[in-house]
Amino acid sequence: MSEQILLRARAVIKKYGSFTAVAGVDLDVRAGSVHSVIGPNGAGKTTLFHVLTGVVPITGGTVHVDGQDISRLPGHQRVRRGLARSFQVTSLFQNLSVRENLRVAAQGRAPWDVLRMWPLPGRADDAVGVVDGLLARFRLEQVMDRPAGLLSHGQQRRLEVAMAMAARPRLIFLDEPTSGMGVDDIQEMKQLILELRQEGYAVLLVEHNMDIVMGVSDVITVMQSGRVLVEGRPDTIRNDARVREAYLGSMLTGGR
Amino acid sequence: MKGYRHSLFVALFLLLLPLGMKSGSLATELVIYAMAACACNLLLGYTGLMSFGQGIFFGVGSYAAGLLLLHLGSSLAFTLAGCMAAGACVAALVGWFSIRQRGIYFVMLTLAFAQMFYFMAYSMKEITGGDNGLLGIQRPDVTLLGHEVLDTSDPWAYYAVAACVFLVVFTLLQRLAESRFGHTLLAIRDNEARAAAVGYDVKAFKLLAFVVSGAVTGLAGGLHAMLAGIAPLSNIEYHVSEMILLITVVGGTGSFLASVIGAAVYVVTADWLASFWPRWLMLFGFLLIAVALYVRQGLWGVLQDVSARLQAWRTARAAPSSAPERHPGRQA
Amino acid sequence: MNLYLLQLVNGIGLGMIYFVLAVGLSIIFGLLRFVNFSHGAFFLLGAYGCYQLVQMGVDFWWTLLLGPLIVGVLAWLIEVFLFRKVYHFPHEIHILITVGLAMVAQEAVILYWGPVGANVSPPELLQGVVVWDSFIYPKYRLFVIGAGLALALVLGLLLEGTRLGAIVRAGSESTEMISLLGVNIQRVFAAVFALGAATAALAGVLAAPIRGVDPFMGVEVLGIAFVAVVVGGMGSFAGALAGGLLVGIVQSMMSSIWPPGASLMIYVAMALVLLLRPNGLLGRA
Numbered sequence: 001m002s003e004q005i006l007l008r009a010r011a012v013i014k015k016y017g018s019f020t021a022v023a024g025v026d027l028d029v030r031a032g033s034v035h036s037v038i039g040p041n042g043a044g045k046t047t048l049f050h051v052l053t054g055v056v057p058i059t060g061g062t063v064h065v066d067g068q069d070i071s072r073l074p075g076h077q078r079v080r081r082g083l084a085r086s087f088q089v090t091s092l093f094q095n096l097s098v099r100e101n102l103r104v105a106a107q108g109r110a111p112w113d114v115l116r117m118w119p120l121p122g123r124a125d126d127a128v129g130v131v132d133g134l135l136a137r138f139r140l141e142q143v144m145d146r147p148a149g150l151l152s153h154g155q156q157r158r159l160e161v162a163m164a165m166a167a168r169p170r171l172i173f174l175d176e177p178t179s180g181m182g183v184d185d186i187q188e189m190k191q192l193i194l195e196l197r198q199e200g201y202a203v204l205l206v207e208h209n210m211d212i213v214m215g216v217s218d219v220i221t222v223m224q225s226g227r228v229l230v231e232g233r234p235d236t237i238r239n240d241a242r243v244r245e246a247y248l249g250s251m252l253t254g255g256r
Numbered sequence: 257m258k259g260y261r262h263s264l265f266v267a268l269f270l271l272l273l274p275l276g277m278k279s280g281s282l283a284t285e286l287v288i289y290a291m292a293a294c295a296c297n298l299l300l301g302y303t304g305l306m307s308f309g310q311g312i313f314f315g316v317g318s319y320a321a322g323l324l325l326l327h328l329g330s331s332l333a334f335t336l337a338g339c340m341a342a343g344a345c346v347a348a349l350v351g352w353f354s355i356r357q358r359g360i361y362f363v364m365l366t367l368a369f370a371q372m373f374y375f376m377a378y379s380m381k382e383i384t385g386g387d388n389g390l391l392g393i394q395r396p397d398v399t400l401l402g403h404e405v406l407d408t409s410d411p412w413a414y415y416a417v418a419a420c421v422f423l424v425v426f427t428l429l430q431r432l433a434e435s436r437f438g439h440t441l442l443a444i445r446d447n448e449a450r451a452a453a454v455g456y457d458v459k460a461f462k463l464l465a466f467v468v469s470g471a472v473t474g475l476a477g478g479l480h481a482m483l484a485g486i487a488p489l490s491n492i493e494y495h496v497s498e499m500i501l502l503i504t505v506v507g508g509t510g511s512f513l514a515s516v517i518g519a520a521v522y523v524v525t526a527d528w529l530a531s532f533w534p535r536w537l538m539l540f541g542f543l544l545i546a547v548a549l550y551v552r553q554g555l556w557g558v559l560q561d562v563s564a565r566l567q568a569w570r571t572a573r574a575a576p577s578s579a580p581e582r583h584p585g586r587q588a
Numbered sequence: 589m590n591l592y593l594l595q596l597v598n599g600i601g602l603g604m605i606y607f608v609l610a611v612g613l614s615i616i617f618g619l620l621r622f623v624n625f626s627h628g629a630f631f632l633l634g635a636y637g638c639y640q641l642v643q644m645g646v647d648f649w650w651t652l653l654l655g656p657l658i659v660g661v662l663a664w665l666i667e668v669f670l671f672r673k674v675y676h677f678p679h680e681i682h683i684l685i686t687v688g689l690a691m692v693a694q695e696a697v698i699l700y701w702g703p704v705g706a707n708v709s710p711p712e713l714l715q716g717v718v719v720w721d722s723f724i725y726p727k728y729r730l731f732v733i734g735a736g737l738a739l740a741l742v743l744g745l746l747l748e749g750t751r752l753g754a755i756v757r758a759g760s761e762s763t764e765m766i767s768l769l770g771v772n773i774q775r776v777f778a779a780v781f782a783l784g785a786a787t788a789a790l791a792g793v794l795a796a797p798i799r800g801v802d803p804f805m806g807v808e809v810l811g812i813a814f815v816a817v818v819v820g821g822m823g824s825f826a827g828a829l830a831g832g833l834l835v836g837i838v839q840s841m842m843s844s845i846w847p848p849g850a851s852l853m854i855y856v857a858m859a860l861v862l863l864l865r866p867n868g869l870l871g872r873a
Contacts (some may be wrong), residue, residue, distance in 0.1 A: 053453070079455030087453070093446040096439070104443045107436060108455025114436040167455060306680050353859060356866060360623045360679050361822070364814045365862075371811035372855030379848035386848075494807055498687065505684060535699050541691030548684035549674070 004031045006065060006082075006171050006202045007052070013060035014044075014051050021047040023226035024061070029171060029202050034193055036205040036213045039223035040246055045206045046088075046175070048223070052204070053085045053173050054078045065171070079108050084169035086160045088176045088206075094149035098140050098159060101148050102131045105166035130166060138162040154185045161192065171202040178209050190215055214238065222246065259430040262513045266426050269516070270419040280411025284483050286523040287418045288476045293503045293515035294429055295472035300501075301509030302433060303465045304445030309350055309366035310500040312373045313343040313470040315492020317477025319377070322390035322487035332396040332408075336421065336478060343474015344467050346373075351466035355459050358448070370497045377492045389488035393481055408482075418479050425472055429512055432468070441465055473500075502540060506547050508554025517555055594725070595840045601729045603836025604736025605798075609791040609809060610816035611743060611828040612784030618823030619759045619780050622671065623679050625686035627788050628810030629693035633659050634789025635796045635805060636697055639708050648711035648797075652735075655793040656786035663785030667778045675777075690806060697803045705802025732794050739790070740829060747825060756780060815858045821868030830869050834861075 007029040014022040022044045029035045037045050050056045052063060054075030063071045065081050073081070093101050106127035107114060135141045138158045143151060148159060157177065164172050174193070178186045186209065193216045196203050207213050213220065213234070220237045222229040224246045230237065237243055270287070277283040292314060299305040320342035324330045330338065350373075354365040377384045384390065398406035398417060408414045432438050444451045444458055452458050481487040490496070499522075507518015522540075529536035547554055553561075613627045637655040642648060666689070674681060709715070710728040717724050747753035755771055767773045792805075799805070812835060820831025838857050843850040861869065 055453075074457075076452045076455050076457050079453075085453055087450070091447055091450045091453075093443045093450065095446050096442060100439060104439060104451075105454040107440070111440070111456045114440050116436075163450075163454065306683065353862065356862075360617075360683070361818065363623075363680075363683060364818055368811055368814050368818065368855055368858055371808075372852060372859070375849070375852035375855065379846075379852055381848070494811070498691070501687075535695045538692050538695035538699070541688045541695065544688035544691070545685050548681050548688065552681070 005029070006031045007204070008064045009052060009061065010064075011061035012048065012051055012058065012063065014047050014056065015059045020226055022051060025223070025226075025228055027052075027221060027228075029204055030218075031170065031202045032197060032200045033218040034197050034203045034205060034216050035219045035221065036207060036217040037221045037223060038207065038210075038213055039229070042225070043223040044226040045223055047226075049085075049173060049175060049204075049206055053083065076108075076111075079167050079169070080110075082170035083173065084164040084167055084171070085173035086164045086175055086177060088179055090153070090156045090160055092148040092156060092159055092163070095147055097145045098148055098151070099131060099135065099144040101159060101163060102134050102166050103127050105163040106130045106168075109167040127166075130168065134162045134166060153180065154182065157181060157185065157189070161189075169201070171204065172196065174203060174205045174207075176207055177205070178207065178212055186212065259427070259434050262430055262511065263423070263427045265513065266516060267423055270423060273419075274412060274415070280413075280415040281483060282523065282527060284411070284415045284418045284479070286519055287415070287422045288480050288483065289500070289503060289523055290516045290519035291422050291425055291476040291479070292473050292500045293507060293519045294426060294512045295469040295476070296500050296504040297507075297509055297512060297515045298429060298433075298441075298465055298469050298472075300504055301511075301514075302438060302445060303441045303462060305462060305465070306363050306501070307354075307366045307466075307469070308363060308494070308497045308501060309354070309370045309373075310469070310473050311370055311492055311494060311497030312350060313347055313473035314477035314480070314496050314500070315373065315377060315487075315489075316346045317343045317474030318481040318487040318491040319384055319390065319477075320474065321478035321481040322393050323383070325393050325396065325482070326390060329394075330396070332398055332417070335396060335482070336475060339474045339478030340471040341474075343477070344471040346474075347467045347470020348463065351463045351470070355462045355466065367494070367497075370494050374489075374492050374494065377489055384489070385487075387489055389486050389491075390481070391486050393485045393487065395482045395485070414483065418483075421475070421479065425475065426512060426516075429472070433512065437461075437464075502544050506540075506543060506554055508556025508558075510553055510556045510560065514554055514556030517559075521555065591844055592841070595844045596837065597725060597733075598729065599837030599840030600833065601732045601736075601798075601836070602840055603833035604733055604740075605791050605795050605832075606812060606816050606836050607829050607832030608736055608739055608787050608794065609813050610820065610832050611825060612787040613813050614817050614820075614823055614825070614828045615756065616781060616784040617817075619756050620675070620777055621679075622675065622781075623682045623686070624784070625683050625810065626689040626693065627686075627784075627813055628806035628808075629690040630659050630663060630785040630788035631792040631795075631809050631813075632693060632697060632803070632806035633662070634792030635708075635801045636701060636792075637789065638793040638796045639701075639706060639801045642708055651793055652790070656789040659789035660782040660786035664778055664782040667781040671781065672774065672777070690810070694803055694806055701801075701803070703803060705800055707800040708796040710797040728797055732798070735794060739787070743787075744825065752776070752779070812854065815854055817868075819858055819861045819868055821870040824868070824870050827868055827870040834869075 005028050007027070009025060009027040012022055012025045012027070013020070025048055037048065039045050047056070051058050054073060054077075058071050061071070062069060065083065068081065070078055070081055093104065096104065135144050138161070140155065140159060140162065143155060148156065151159065161174070161177060164174070178189050181189065190212050193203055193205070197216070197218070205213070205217070217234050219231065220234055221231045222237060222243050229242055229246055230240055273283050273286070274280070277286070292310060296307065296310050299307050317339040320339045321335050324335045324338045350366070350369045354362050354369065357365055378386055380386075395408050395414060397404050397408050406413055406417065408417060440451070440456060440461055444456065444461055448458050477491060480491065503518040503522045504515055506521065507516070508514035526536060529539065551558055609631060613624060616622055616624050634655045637658055638648070638651040641651045641654060646654070670685070674685065714728040714731050716727055718727050718730060747757060755776055758765065759776065816828060816831035816835050818831070819834055820827030820829070834857065835854050838853050839850050842853040
């Protein structure tokens with residue numbers, strides 16, 4: 001596991017009016033590691049996620065990626081810095097084919113290249129290699145010309161993650177990737193996350209499925225009421241009394 | 257390439273139109289409205305933006321043509337370029353304000369801006385002629401290097417000019433739609449949040465589409481001013497915005513060809529109905545409601561449906577055991 | 589008397605009419621999430637209803653009641669037989685349907701009453717001016733201000749003090765929640781829609797003696813309603829009041845300072861407000 005810190009968040013604060021959703025969070029994510037953020041509902045995990053990915057503006061604190069301050073950078077520009085995210089509720093381009101979904105996502109790394117009207121998107125495209133690779137890896141070749149809206153749920157979730165990878169990020173944010181999945185699909189997703197770690201990606205994961213969290217994480221950050229309760233390796237977290245209390249015991253004994 | 261097939265079809269249509277239309281003026285009007293509808297479709301069908309402000313650009317294009325011809329005696333090419341530039345500039349302004357909002361707030365803003373520009377045109381009498389509009393606009397002839405190539409005073413000669421301009425615009429728009437830029441717009445229409453998440457500056461892309469739409473609509477307005485010889489206040493009224501949107505919706509948002517169909521239906525039907533019932537607009541109101549309720553894909557959708565069923569019937573007859581596939585909507 | 593004071597008071601009167609117009613639009617969107625581009629048509633029908641009734645010899649006072657009532661019933665029927673089926677459609681479809689309806693209404697008005705328009709006289713009691721020191725002012729316009737304030741009070745009490753009002757306010761937050769609480773959503777929607785249309789019609793009746801009636805007033809007034817709602821903040825009762833008053837005052841003041849630009853300045857003011865406060869003056873984020 002590389003020691004290189006890809007993302008460094010310090011004293012992140014997010015307020016909505018008078019309500020403080022995130023009240024000063026520090027977070028380090030290293031390359032080639034899986035970092036999970038867990039916590040009871042309302043802990044602020046999703047808000048933290050949104051601040052780090054640029055979906056909502058930060059109220060206070062800093063976020064650095066590769067030493068560069070991206071705290072106030074709009075979400076769409078963070079893609080160029082190597083960040084990518086998947087959505088909790090499947091969010092695809094419904095009317096575009098699977099292939100086109102991936103191509104558009106891959107293009108997002110250099111979005112203004114689309115203003116070059118020639119050539120038309122097709123075989124002779126720099127993103128093609130990336131797209132073909134993703135189609136193979138996520139077993140979507142069979143359906144590559146089908147509109148994304150017509151895929152099965154499991155296929156859509158796979159496409160979700162594939163799109164996050166299309167822009168060749170260094171850090172991938174996965175927002176409850178196993179949400180609504182069946183048992184087989186969950187195992188597949190677990191395997192995928194491990195592969196990503198192997199290949200040197202940094203993965204930041206928000207999850208409720210403790211089976212996955214305990215099984216893939218290198219570091220777990222537990223949040224409660226907008227702050228970090230405790231952070232450490234899965235074993236440490238599993239045995240921590242404070243965490244157990246925070247969850248009222250029920251969730252740490254196994255999967256959902 | 258699907259696009260070239262459509263362009264060929266439009267070229268054929270434009271060639272054959274004089275056989276079916278009773279006057280060159282009416283045919284030119286059809287072409288003008290088809291152009292405006294295509295521009296509106298770029299926003300509605302491709303980017304997912306419903307703009308009630310297309311009349312602004314149409315009117316601005318008209319005024320631009322009028323002013324350039326009356327004060328500068330400009331050539332045809334220069335005038336057309338001027339209309340496009342005017343349309344583009346105003347679209348950039350209106351778009352910048354409106355695109356900061358989304359959904360229905362965007363729609364409401366475009367309507368409010370439509371009213372604003374109407375009142376602006378009304379009150380700036382020295383420039384626009386106010387209520388009277390700009391009168392006595394001379395239609396410039398087609399010149400090449402100073403020599404007159406075509407005398408446009410004949411209605412059919414002017415139709416030829418308008419038709420050529422439209423064919424070029426149509427082909428370019430089709431090209432744009434099939435380009436990576438066009439696919440980005442489609443992605444934005446489908447899912448803005450996702451488009452932003454994968455790295456696209458959604459507002460900037462919308463603005464770009466808006467500017468292109470404004471330029472093309474301005475061009476249509478300019479052609480109209482040269483057709484009628486006047487740039488009236490009514491060209492910038494809310495009614496024009498309404499009509500352009502109606503034509504686009506009734507024709508269908510599935511392709512630019514649909515907009516041509518919508519314009520054709522509108523111009524021909526309106527001309528026919530107006531001769532015996534002055535309140536024909538009421539029928540279009542009902543038509544709009546019917547399309548919105550039952551045939552959301554517009555006439556184009558109906559045609560596609562019919563052709564798909566025809567194909568299925570033919571395939572079933574040829575090989576009773578085969579099952580044809582139907583792909584819904586527009587794919588990329 | 590001071591011209592600017594006169595125009596200010598005129599502006600308040602006009603603003604009251606715009607408030608009555610805008611509040612229906614705002615509440616209909618707030619609760620029903622329904623975009624109603626035929627709101628101007630209800631205004632139009634209210635105004636013409638008033639005109640027709642007065643032509644038939646009915647007392648103006650009665651038209652204040654009958655106009656909104658007739659339009660309210662019409663709106664209720666449209667809601668039950670048409671709109672109810674399309675609530676779940678995307679907003680764009682709502683817009684198209686209501687634009688179509690507005691078109692039909694406008695053409696129907698021209699069909700029956702002609703394209704030219706007409707004047708409506710205020711009732712005898714309200715004709716003439718009120719004289720108080722140097723303050724000389726048309727009685728009818730004072731009445732409009734009073735009526736607007738009264739309506740604001742009534743609506744405010746309705747929203748804050750009654751069960752229906754509570755349902756509307758809660759429903760603007762979440763319709764799922766209130767239907768789970770056992771409220772008959774369908775009837776509430778129909779009632780609110782009818783009420784919204786009726787207030788637009790009332791605005792039309794109030795406006796008729798001031799500006800007369802013409803078939804195109806529906807379109808003109810739709811834009812103004814949008815401005816009032818956008819400026820004041822969508823879904824906000826106080827916003828409709830603030831927006832309406834602002835529009836009315838700007839329009840009136842400008843009609844003395846730069847008459848041809850009076851209507852234009854409404855929209856310029858809107859653009860300015862939106863630059864500084866994109867959610868409107870009193871809008872929710």
